[in-house]
Amino acid sequence: MTSTALESFIAQATARSRLQPDPADCVLALAPLMLDLLDQAGTFLEPQHYRSSTTGYTRNLIFDAPDASLSLYSIVWLPGQWTPVHDHGSWGVVGVLEGILEERGYVRLSPDRGADKEIDLARGGTVLLRHGAVTSFVPNPDHIHVTGVAADRPRAVSLHLYGRTMSNFNIYDVGARTRRRIEVAHNES
Numbered sequence: 001m002t003s004t005a006l007e008s009f010i011a012q013a014t015a016r017s018r019l020q021p022d023p024a025d026c027v028l029a030l031a032p033l034m035l036d037l038l039d040q041a042g043t044f045l046e047p048q049h050y051r052s053s054t055t056g057y058t059r060n061l062i063f064d065a066p067d068a069s070l071s072l073y074s075i076v077w078l079p080g081q082w083t084p085v086h087d088h089g090s091w092g093v094v095g096v097l098e099g100i101l102e103e104r105g106y107v108r109l110s111p112d113r114g115a116d117k118e119i120d121l122a123r124g125g126t127v128l129l130r131h132g133a134v135t136s137f138v139p140n141p142d143h144i145h146v147t148g149v150a151a152d153r154p155r156a157v158s159l160h161l162y163g164r165t166m167s168n169f170n171i172y173d174v175g176a177r178t179r180r181r182i183e184v185a186h187n188e189s
């Protein structure tokens with residue numbers, strides 16, 4: 001079942017992203033929509049959007065555009081669950097519904113010539129995001145980070161909007177200075 005708030009968000013996000021080909025302009029236009037969507041989440045989130053797993057953080061699909069230009073997921077993070085170090089190949093806008101989502105950034109020191117080796121990353125700062133917070137990122141150079149929830153904190157739930165169907169991304173081995181493309185799973189709506 002879809003809600004008016006979700007339908008309106010999708011319609012506005014689709015329109016604004018088409019008007020803003022520059023990813024930095026796009027996230028500027030979409031971040032306020034995510035802020036409002038968080039307030040409306042109770043009108044469209046259903047039990048399947050809160051599915052979790054003890055084996056790792058869980059991505060639950062909410063919306064996937066037929067032309068693959070936009071996708072929205074709810075992600076459920078149990079205590080101690082983290083992503084690998086990864087990028088996105090897309091802009092993204094993230095809003096926190098529940099708990100404290102932590103983001104640990106990396107800064108790419110070596111130029112990106114599209115190669116999967118000789119990649120030098122330095123650890124950057126951390127961000128702690130509570131309910132109601134919205135953050136975003138843009139590609140080229142791609143945003144590289146780890147996201148998750150500390151083991152001593154409660155479950156977190158967040159909404160993630162991307163500028164493509166987010167079914168794969170690069171994960172990085174910082175010590176080996178390499179990266180590789182992986183498929184990332186999700187639960188269907």
Ligand SMILES: [Fe+2]
Binds near residue numbers: 086087088145147
């Ligand atoms: Fe990410």
